[in-house]
Amino acid sequence: MWNDLKRAARIPGSRRRLLGEALIALLIARGAMAFLSFRRIAAWLGTPGTESSATATAEEICTAQEVSWAVGVVARRVPWDGRCLTQALAAMGMLRRRGLEGTVCFGACQSESAGFDAHAWLRLGSCVVTGGPGHQRFKAFTTFARRRP
Numbered sequence: 001m002w003n004d005l006k007r008a009a010r011i012p013g014s015r016r017r018l019l020g021e022a023l024i025a026l027l028i029a030r031g032a033m034a035f036l037s038f039r040r041i042a043a044w045l046g047t048p049g050t051e052s053s054a055t056a057t058a059e060e061i062c063t064a065q066e067v068s069w070a071v072g073v074v075a076r077r078v079p080w081d082g083r084c085l086t087q088a089l090a091a092m093g094m095l096r097r098r099g100l101e102g103t104v105c106f107g108a109c110q111s112e113s114a115g116f117d118a119h120a121w122l123r124l125g126s127c128v129v130t131g132g133p134g135h136q137r138f139k140a141f142t143t144f145a146r147r148r149p
Contacts, residue, residue: 015070021094022070023078029089030080045092045104045144052103052145056125060100064124067094071130087130088122100124103145107138 011019032041042048056064071091075082088104095102102124111117119138121131128135 015066018066018070019074021097022067022074022090025090025093026071026074026078026082026086028093029086030078030082032089033086041089042144045089046101046146048142048144050103050145050147051143052101052124054125056100056127060124061127063098063100064095064102064127064129067091067098068129068132070094084131085120088120091122091130095122095124095129101146102129103143105135105140105143107135107140109138 032044068091071087071094075087075090080086092102092104102122105121105123106118107121108116108118117138119131119135121135122129
């Protein structure tokens with residue numbers, strides 16, 4: 001923990017604020033998962049079977065990568081379950097605060113031990129924001145995104 005604090009002291013202020021935002025977003029996402037039905041969460045995510053634009057500008061990708069970094073760093077250190085769906089919800093909220101819309105994908109694959117594994121990931125254009133490592137082995141069975149007006 002001491003090393004984490006020393007490392008945090010060397011992080012520039014703008015990135016430290018981003019980490020604080022990620023902590024709050026992860027807390028809200030986890031609370032939503034604990035106290036709201038999936039129907040309510042899905043309504044916030046958007047329309048089932050819909051995807052956001054498959055392209056994104058370099059600036060949007062840079063923003064998505066910053067959000068990805070912050071959510072990933074904080075999710076590894078929170079005392080609650082901060083895995084794939086929690087991270088996808090938190091990052092989606094952070095992207096929306098910046099005027100960006102992504103697609104949350106839900107997938108499943110065969111597992112040797114449990115029968116099947118499920119996974120959620122968020123992408124913006126072709127950039128996988130959260131849930132990236134290993135998401136290729138999952139077959140997406142639904143996506144959620146808001147339709148653009």
